[in-house]
Amino acid sequence: MRIKKFSVACSSSTTDPLLVKAARGDPVSRPLAWMMHQAGRYMAVYRKLAEKHPSFRERYETTDLIVEISLQPWETFRPDGVIIFSDILTPLPAFGVPFNIEEVRGPVIHSPMHSEDCLKALHPIDLEKLHFVGESLKILRQEVGDHAAVLGFVGAPWTIATYIVEGGTTRTYTNIKSMCHTSPN
Template sequence: MLLIIFYLDPLLVKAARGDPVSRPPAWMMRQAGRYMAVYRKLAEKHSSFRERSETTDLIVEISLQPWEAFRPDGVIIFSDILTPLPAFGVPFDIEEVRGPVIQSPIRSEDDLKALHPIDLEKLHFVGESLKILRQEVGGHAAVLGFVGAPWTIATYIVEGGTTRTYTTIKSMCHTAPNLLRTLLSHLTKAISEYIIYQVESGAHCIQIFDSWGGQLPPDMWEQWSKPYITEYEINALKHLLFSTLTVTVASLNA
């Protein structure tokens, strides 16, 4: 996980920038979810995860549940790293047992033709939710958006979902490196625009999750993940005209 900081006021942002603070900020990964009875009750009524994560009113309600319960220093938008995929040509479903499923994985040059520039209008519910969350918490907490790192998103798009070994995409690093680079570059451009959209909609910070970066040995991570994450930062800063950037990095199984 990599955290990009854009605004200055809440405690979490000040701490991330290295400013003096009265105490360490506290917030959690998966902050809203099944551990909360109020969430489970809502999920009984709205059983589809995509409905919950792609409907403005539900996103706001779920995102604010932890805030109303224990006032964390960060309020994280209820979403998923795969949420933007249909906006640039990759439809997906989330099944109860299997999790994310991409029926048409990208594994060839012809498959790449399905991709197109990201259409942010198809993600209006994200922007609307961030604006409302910013109003709801005021300056009392940082509003956090998030995205997946290009490598991590690519694992789903190439494999067609989650796997234990990620064999197909790992093989592609050696058998079809140009194809993989083209895919990663497209993802980097699309998600960079999505980052900018979230910030302009009200997010103080953007968390970047490289959840499956730990599937790569360090030397391969340096080649296949790090440069594209760095490009996120460059693209966002270039557009948003900020001169300082504070980041923290973490990756599952790294």
């Protein structure tokens, strides 16, 4: 078997955001600053917006709200990175897993998938159902220009699988562990 070699070319630009330069390994003029907390949930402006739009899913599935919330900490503190306001479970409905986010319990999947047959009911991801993510990233990129990197995120496959199988947050992972041992496919 012949292994094909490849390389990734990264063009360096003086207009790249500082965080992008540092991630690439380029020298930077100062230490980076960015906020791990994606939204300034501690900020009065965010809490006021959340009162007006009480549904967490509405806030992270509506382009205008995503952009507004994502920019709140950036407009106040000007960190080197702006992280999109989102949730790790954002893609679930796009491949056939409905869920709710309850105030106290967090994400809840009312029909968890406890068998391989249930998992076969999932369909390939419908990216159109996630249009708000791409739209928000484009707007954020325009808004911050080369002053900050725009960061996105999503749950890793294992994290998403645990929610789908367990039905929500868990400390024991009983169902997913059992499924891994009894139905590894």
